[in-house]
Amino acid sequence: MNAYSSTPPRWLGVVSVISVLIAWEAACRLGAVPPALLPSVSTIAERIGAFLTDPYLVAQLLTTLKRLAAGLFLAVIFGVAVGIVASMFRFTAKMLEIVIGLLAPLPKIALYPALLLSLGFDDAPKIALVAIDALFPILIATFQAVKLVDSKLLWSAASMGTSRMRTVYKIILPACLPAIITGIRVGAVIACIVVLLAEMLASTNGLGHVLVSASRSFRSADMFVPIIIMSLIGFCLDKALAHVAQKIARR
Amino acid sequence: MPDSPLSRVYEPAFHYLLATVSLLAIWQAVAGLVQADYLPGPLEVVPRLLEVLGTKELWLALAASLRRLAISFFFALAGGIALGLAIGRSAVVRGLVEPLLALSYPIPKAAILPIVMLWFGAGDISQIFVIATTATLPIIYHTADGSRRVNERLTWAAASMGSSPATCLWRIVLPATLPEIAAGSRTGIMMGLIVMVTAEMIARTDGVGSLLFVHFDMGQNVDMYALILLLGVVGLLLDRLLAWPSRRLTHWAIER
Numbered sequence: 133m134n135a136y137s138s139t140p141p142r143w144l145g146v147v148s149v150i151s152v153l154i155a156w157e158a159a160c161r162l163g164a165v166p167p168a169l170l171p172s173v174s175t176i177a178e179r180i181g182a183f184l185t186d187p188y189l190v191a192q193l194l195t196t197l198k199r200l201a202a203g204l205f206l207a208v209i210f211g212v213a214v215g216i217v218a219s220m221f222r223f224t225a226k227m228l229e230i231v232i233g234l235l236a237p238l239p240k241i242a243l244y245p246a247l248l249l250s251l252g253f254d255d256a257p258k259i260a261l262v263a264i265d266a267l268f269p270i271l272i273a274t275f276q277a278v279k280l281v282d283s284k285l286l287w288s289a290a291s292m293g294t295s296r297m298r299t300v301y302k303i304i305l306p307a308c309l310p311a312i313i314t315g316i317r318v319g320a321v322i323a324c325i326v327v328l329l330a331e332m333l334a335s336t337n338g339l340g341h342v343l344v345s346a347s348r349s350f351r352s353a354d355m356f357v358p359i360i361i362m363s364l365i366g367f368c369l370d371k372a373l374a375h376v377a378q379k380i381a382r383r
Numbered sequence: 384m385p386d387s388p389l390s391r392v393y394e395p396a397f398h399y400l401l402a403t404v405s406l407l408a409i410w411q412a413v414a415g416l417v418q419a420d421y422l423p424g425p426l427e428v429v430p431r432l433l434e435v436l437g438t439k440e441l442w443l444a445l446a447a448s449l450r451r452l453a454i455s456f457f458f459a460l461a462g463g464i465a466l467g468l469a470i471g472r473s474a475v476v477r478g479l480v481e482p483l484l485a486l487s488y489p490i491p492k493a494a495i496l497p498i499v500m501l502w503f504g505a506g507d508i509s510q511i512f513v514i515a516t517t518a519t520l521p522i523i524y525h526t527a528d529g530s531r532r533v534n535e536r537l538t539w540a541a542a543s544m545g546s547s548p549a550t551c552l553w554r555i556v557l558p559a560t561l562p563e564i565a566a567g568s569r570t571g572i573m574m575g576l577i578v579m580v581t582a583e584m585i586a587r588t589d590g591v592g593s594l595l596f597v598h599f600d601m602g603q604n605v606d607m608y609a610l611i612l613l614l615g616v617v618g619l620l621l622d623r624l625l626a627w628p629s630r631r632l633t634h635w636a637i638e639r
Contacts, residue, residue: 139474140474140475140477140478140479140481141478142478144475144478144479145478145479145481145482145483146482147479148478148479148480148482148483149482149483149486152483168501169501169502170502226398227398227401227402227405230398230399230402231402231406234402234403234406234615234619235406235615237573237576237615237618237619237621237622238611238614238615238618238619239576239577239579239580239581239614239618240577241577241580241581241584241592242580242592242595242610242611242614242615243611244584245595245596245598245599245607245611246421246422246607246608246611248599249421249422249599249604249607250419250421250422321488321489324489324491325489325491325492325493325494328491328494329491329493329494329581329585332494332585333584333585333596340494343494343497344497347497347498347500347501350501352498352501355497355498356498358494359490359491359494359495359498362489362491362494363486363489363490363491364489366489367486367488367489370489
């Protein structure tokens, strides 16, 4: 323990967040920045309130959430399944490691035009992009966690005649769950970002479309609303998964 | 002879080759199965990529993109290390800034581009702002984390021998944090690359992301896939490029 590693008091953070918000609001109220460029905090808060009571906008939010959920679900299923199966054999593990190394540095968003061409303009390309983008952190976390499972556990299971399938269920999956959830946390935040971007680039509905139409008509306060809502969803999803991980670790 | 020097060199190389060829083979097989304009196979795309590598249009786009990424990365590195050291070495700064950083983490950085474009226009500055902001965050996190965990006996010893706090920071904390800074830089530049492509797709001024959608709009599918392949190669090269100096600079560090 030393002065640098001591935890600072919590109120400092509360002070800084509140003072940033007050400074922002004051700058707008005092006319230091034109409201067309930076709307005040209170205006944005009011627009968020209006958003949540407008049936059209709530429908857009639900559309986005549906795509987010579908993409993330696919990423979890594929990431965990491929990660576990590939790490069970030395050759496939080696191959998967190289394939991840080759494909992970590609900016997945570059695939979006190709996905639009192949899957059309509806939900499918957005869901596919979310799934591809969220897949990698989940796959990598799973793959590395399986490698670290205590081999003594696997040997003793094998020596007592446990089948491969049962070993996966009874030992590998529970042992890797905390690491997998960490991977899902990273993937979930990425998924929230990507679904918004995909809708911004090509969509006629969803939160991203709401953002683009606000920007086309220079309604600056309305541009902040989808971004803040999406950030909050990402933030809450991340915190909720962290909570789940903690519960599992304590068990 | 699983561990002969020869096999140690050739086996990984062979694995790499095998993985690359299998990926391309799968792509070609799928393309052959669907037989459609929207999915050309690598047998069509790779020669096209080599062809467009000789055109001025591609190099102009690539130069515009990489120039933006380089400028952004420079600002991210300077700002990220400075702020990271301040957070890591001062509990007060940490208390003040960390909650703000935690709140900014889930914000879709590329999505704020339309707002930033209201401030700075559709040109370079807006895109550089967004790319730099993205790349700064991981550098801050890693620098703060690394500088916080520097062995205090080193700084105590230096201070007792009369080093000023500034000298301690420059001669001891900064070098000891280098491995973490290198790790943060690698994450930062890869995230910067993603946001670079996205920002170019949204702003549609110039650069590879913009060119990608130009090909998409004009139905030049093979060119589009060639560009995607090129972006994959650029990403791979950037990743390797940053891995090399980080190994050179920090080979003494214990792997964590």
